[in-house]
Amino acid sequence: MGYELRFGGSVDLGDPAMDAKATSALLVEAFGDIGLETLAGRHPAWVTIARNFLVEIGPPPVRPDRAVLQIKAYSAREDLLQILQKLARSGYTIALDEYDGSLIDNVEELMGLCSIVRVDVSAVSAEDLPRVLRVPKMQGAMLVATEVGDHAAFERCKALGFTYFQGEYFAQPRIFRHRGVATAGLGSLRRLSELTAGDISFEDLERIISSDIGLSLKLLRYVNSAFFALPRTVGSVREALAMLGVRTVRRWATVMVISSIPDVPDELVALGLRRAHMCEILAGSALPEERETLFTIGLFSVADALLNAPMADVLDSLPFTEEIQTALLRREGPKGELLAAVAAYERGEFPTLPTTDSSPSLAGAYRSALAWADEASRAVA
Template sequence: MTSAKSEASTRQPEVAVVRQPILDSRRKVVGYELTFGEGSAPGGASGSGSSAPATSALLLDVFGDLGLERLVGAYPAWLSVARDWLVDVGMPPLRPDRAVLQIAAYPCRDDLLSTLQRLSRSGYAIALEKYDGRKDLGDLLAICSTVKIDVGRHDDEALRAIIADPLQYGARLIACNVVTNEDFDRCQALGFTGFQGAFFARPRLVRGRGVATSGIGALRTLGELSGGELSFEDLDRIIAADIGLSLKLLRYVNSAFFALPRTIGSVREALAMLGSRTVSRWATVMALSTIPDAPNELIEIGLRRAHMCEVLAPAGEGESSFTVGLFSVADALLDAPMSDVLDSLPFSEDVCEALLHHTGSKGELLAAVIGYENGAFPELPDGCAKPGASLALAYREAIEWADELGAAGA
């Protein structure tokens, strides 16, 4: 399956694009902002939507070669668009419920104002991005239903002043660059209802507390599943001992993801049909997803990183690189320091160093994968990936793979 998808991916243009989740106060995804790498759009244009040609190139890629459904699923895509493009085009070539149009926060001419008013009346959601509290944007604030603010640059007193006008207009506030869980808490207290940043992929640590009791069972199962080469009998015993894991695994193997010719009714039958290696890997994935209150988006990030690390890794390193990518979110899932999580898992020294410090070839690969998903679009360091490997192609393939697997295991 993977090889077929890889062959299909090689026929696509290498457009560097990532989706970055926007979450509500319950940490549930409500949309994805699409960010394109510099020079990745046709003709070397920036994919940020900062000019009319760049916006046209971005939308061509999204609706043509890449496919909006493949990038964001059923969620709306948040797209930065150029003002002159909106004036020229008038009505974007997409349904109002499928996108949020983002425009930069500075005064606009009458022709743009008329265009935005028409778009708003037609049902399009318009967001004012990079808003810093300037006082000459009343016309835009009256139209834009959402205002995005970089909270990392301001203290609480400054933020209260910045959000005063948007609140007067009834705008929804999105906090951007929310790095820590403390940032999330303070922004929520200030009245923000949408959040964007790395905070949700970091553990909520409590001084003096290790892995929470609610996660110990999952961690124990993960430790057994990660204990080297497991026999058919070992896997059957480990999985069958966890009723919840057994049910999730059987639901998964009977899903359209595998399209098996008949229904599988037991863990032993799944092992016989799919093989110990396949069942062991996906039992590990399912065990992570059984952690109480595990956010779906965090599980998807782990799956995406795992797949990217596996397909980018040098020959013979795919399996251990998959593990590094998958467990890179284990600290956030268990709300515990990574060192405490690793104390309970029988990983090799190079895997532990990769997860703790991003060192060694596996750690450098993981750091590049994380940098790419955060929109930094780095180059792959020498020696950590197979020849000809592409972060752009691996990312797009991993999104589709993780979404399919997430749906199968739901």
């Protein structure tokens, strides 16, 4: 439904006293210099707006249909209520953020202007949630559960009447009572095992892909898409291998298999692609083999959610080195620590990594991975 825009460092756009000029500079950079298409694609950007910004400057530099304006839940003075009324009449969608049921002045009037109420469900006990939701439900607000950590929390929130959900739950596996990979994913796992096995030869890779008609057709359609911009149409797996090389074809055949797993959300595949490319970029000037390993680690970091099984069970069936397994299972070792930093950055936690003058930044790598993964996802679909 949208992507939340978060700012790093010590900036808190939710602070009622946040300087309007600082807020303005950040929003102009986000919406102007970077651009909404890069940040949120076809979805609206959800952005927290400081009270002082609205009072002193007005609405942000973005069309009403391209943003959801988030206002932190605190007592609103009359000047802010008047501005919110004007924004609502102008077509802006306004969300009340971090609502926890605390008594605040003008809460009903404020909620009358906010069509969306966001609740951090990790900060409210399951027993207390019905009380917290009483007023928003009376006001007819759309409920958004944030910080949803797993599928159990997701099911609880859904039963309580939440409409939209934000958090780690969709990137976590739904663990069932039996161990092992669900039946629907076994064929995909076998194919992934073949594709990721050591130094695979040209002939072996051609045999593996050609023996799966669906995979062959999907791979050829992808290779001939605008993403690769090849000078001529590729008509066979052998021709693709000859033109692109074993490493490239194996990479994209693996992505094809992952994207074909039944009942997998598109956003989960996109998340794996973003992590994969971001890890690869942060490898810097490393050897191609090292970059390929980091791409694989990023891509398979969502394998447990893709296959709805514990990561240890998934890795039991894949011929990965101990280094890759350690990175994926425990986020240990240099590659595991890099993956942990990538995952933290995408959550808006803004970690730091050891850098040199020539090292790519996390921010730059994320922005590049965002654009690259969007393009790759469109071609994969």
